[in-house]
Amino acid sequence: MKSRSLILFIALSLLAIGLFLADLAWGSIHISLSEIISVFFGKGAEGINSEILLNFRLPKAITAVLAGASLSVAGLMMQTLFRNPLADPYILGVSSGASLGVALVMMAAAFLPVAFVSSGWALIAAAIIGASIVLVLVVGVSFKVNNAVSLLIVGIMFGTIASSFVSVLQNFSNPDAIKLFVMWTFGSLSAVTWNYMTVLLPVVLVGLGLAFYLQKKLDGLLLGENYARGLGISITKTRFLIVLATGLLAGGITAFTGPIAFVGVAIPHIARGVFRTSLHRILLPACVLLGASLLLVCDIISQMPTYTLPINTISALFGAPIIIWIILKRR
Amino acid sequence: MSILTTQNLSIGYSKKGKTDIIQSDLQLSLRAGELVCLIGPNGSGKSTLLRTLAGLQKPLAGKTKIDGDETAKLSQHEKALLIALVLTERVDIENATVYNIVSLGRHPHSSWWGNMSEEEDAFIHEVIAMVHLEHKAHSFLSELSDGERQRAMIAKALAQDTPIILLDEPTAHLDLPNRVEIMLLLHKLAHKTQKAILLSTHELDLALQAADRIWLISAEHGVECGVPEDLVFNGSFNRAFESRAYYFNAANGNFSMNYPMTKSVWVSGDKTRMYWTLRALARGGYMVEQNADIHILVTEDGWQMDNKNISTIEELLSKLNDYA
Numbered sequence: 001m002k003s004r005s006l007i008l009f010i011a012l013s014l015l016a017i018g019l020f021l022a023d024l025a026w027g028s029i030h031i032s033l034s035e036i037i038s039v040f041f042g043k044g045a046e047g048i049n050s051e052i053l054l055n056f057r058l059p060k061a062i063t064a065v066l067a068g069a070s071l072s073v074a075g076l077m078m079q080t081l082f083r084n085p086l087a088d089p090y091i092l093g094v095s096s097g098a099s100l101g102v103a104l105v106m107m108a109a110a111f112l113p114v115a116f117v118s119s120g121w122a123l124i125a126a127a128i129i130g131a132s133i134v135l136v137l138v139v140g141v142s143f144k145v146n147n148a149v150s151l152l153i154v155g156i157m158f159g160t161i162a163s164s165f166v167s168v169l170q171n172f173s174n175p176d177a178i179k180l181f182v183m184w185t186f187g188s189l190s191a192v193t194w195n196y197m198t199v200l201l202p203v204v205l206v207g208l209g210l211a212f213y214l215q216k217k218l219d220g221l222l223l224g225e226n227y228a229r230g231l232g233i234s235i236t237k238t239r240f241l242i243v244l245a246t247g248l249l250a251g252g253i254t255a256f257t258g259p260i261a262f263v264g265v266a267i268p269h270i271a272r273g274v275f276r277t278s279l280h281r282i283l284l285p286a287c288v289l290l291g292a293s294l295l296l297v298c299d300i301i302s303q304m305p306t307y308t309l310p311i312n313t314i315s316a317l318f319g320a321p322i323i324i325w326i327i328l329k330r331r
Numbered sequence: 332m333s334i335l336t337t338q339n340l341s342i343g344y345s346k347k348g349k350t351d352i353i354q355s356d357l358q359l360s361l362r363a364g365e366l367v368c369l370i371g372p373n374g375s376g377k378s379t380l381l382r383t384l385a386g387l388q389k390p391l392a393g394k395t396k397i398d399g400d401e402t403a404k405l406s407q408h409e410k411a412l413l414i415a416l417v418l419t420e421r422v423d424i425e426n427a428t429v430y431n432i433v434s435l436g437r438h439p440h441s442s443w444w445g446n447m448s449e450e451e452d453a454f455i456h457e458v459i460a461m462v463h464l465e466h467k468a469h470s471f472l473s474e475l476s477d478g479e480r481q482r483a484m485i486a487k488a489l490a491q492d493t494p495i496i497l498l499d500e501p502t503a504h505l506d507l508p509n510r511v512e513i514m515l516l517l518h519k520l521a522h523k524t525q526k527a528i529l530l531s532t533h534e535l536d537l538a539l540q541a542a543d544r545i546w547l548i549s550a551e552h553g554v555e556c557g558v559p560e561d562l563v564f565n566g567s568f569n570r571a572f573e574s575r576a577y578y579f580n581a582a583n584g585n586f587s588m589n590y591p592m593t594k595s596v597w598v599s600g601d602k603t604r605m606y607w608t609l610r611a612l613a614r615g616g617y618m619v620e621q622n623a624d625i626h627i628l629v630t631e632d633g634w635q636m637d638n639k640n641i642s643t644i645e646e647l648l649s650k651l652n653d654y655a
Contacts, residue, residue: 085425213443216438216441216443216444219435219438220435220438222424222427222435223422223424223432223435224418224420224422226387226416226418226420227416227418227420227422229387229407230385230387230411230414230415230416230418231411231435231436231438231439231491232406232407232408232409232410232411232412232438232439233407233438234407272425272426275426276426277426277427277431278424278425278426278427278431279431281444
């Protein structure tokens, strides 16, 4: 059993590395592997291909890896916390909060200085603030209510309220602003430049670190809250840390890439199906590798055609059949 | 030796200043190496008492003490080292094997990584063997029967290696052979491992046979503790389960239904067959009286009434109906 997991991990790591390289190589302009190597090792680090590689494809591929890993790990934690296979990283209203923030900035553009709106940081700040506000409210409630299902409902309600505000804003906005906002909701991996990466990377790493720190407690939570208490797990504290980690992971990614649906709910199921285990010390790294791989594949597909498709669409188109296949296979 | 005691304990719920006291002023003590069964009608506070003793719920007044330390002052982790729980919540974990579930019981003892040494691994296998699940150690939880699933949860509690185990209705949803087996297993474990095991149950006859001590809980009479037979002799059972519909039959340790008895018969003869005959007659509304008009003689392979041989109860009841 243990050796099977080890082989799977090696295979998945190789797959992820391969996909990462493929994501760098393929696109509207093909860059050969030898060229990639020479760019990375300082030789011939000039010309248009090196520019594309270093300032466009490399940050995009890294963003794909971070987004896939973050959303999958956040999804796994939510499914464990709520003991609900349909839970996803956005279930606590994180993406709705981020959307509200972004919608406010985009659609209230008329009242704001142009320079502020056109800067990417404004959108990111708005998304982070929006997601954080919803999350702080949910965490506040998590200390008050003593069961996970109530917390789930409260999270969904906060999300609904945020979405309604977005609709109200849309109602009073001009078509251009609405189009801009809708584009943001499609999700995009290419918006993350090296500048943004300096913020995104630490946020994601802290979130992932927190998730791994909680792995044993997550195992205990699978038994249900009362059993977990019986095992000596402090439910309130653990729940707070899980919500915090989810907020960092899902909120951070959403702020920079827009909402990417589906990955968070699908990958944990794929990880459980592939590794046939319930242990988080295996499922967490499995989610990191599988999530990264799936988003890399989606990114490769999305940059294939002349018209680049939104990542949100491809992840769902590509991932949904995988889930159905796994469920049918498992019966 | 008492390991868990309560002092003037009141249990119940309090919400928004309203308190709903279910039991009050309880002085209980649970001893090491004993199997104690908590018995009582629905709503008498069995689960509330268990939850309070487990520290999942706060006492309304008074205290519970483990080894002299007040439970409320212990941390969650310290409690986990003293009390293991088996609850009524159904555990369904995708892809979890019996081994995985049982090793969760090691949670309070293991490091952050939760990785197991060879000794730990051997201990987990030993515990699985105690509940006779060796052959299923690496089966998934979803492949187990209800009885096996319950034994796995008991193994998890054993793996926690605590001096006290509390079980909330461990025999619910099980068939008779499994109920008997679980009770026997717990009885054996209490004596062999010197743990204090407290369980709540509705299985009166099983509890009377397996328990070293019974805590009889009822809304009217509080909690009465004692060796099962003593509680039978002093009438506690009858008081606790007072009802018009049935009565506690001290002769066989069961509940018997109170049928309206309007007709009388006189029965004599073979003893074993007599027991079942009387049951059937009670159901039919016949009171047994000395020298009643109708006399039924219970023979070795049938019955005699009016010098006629009768071979089945059904026949006997229909004959009696003809008289009436």
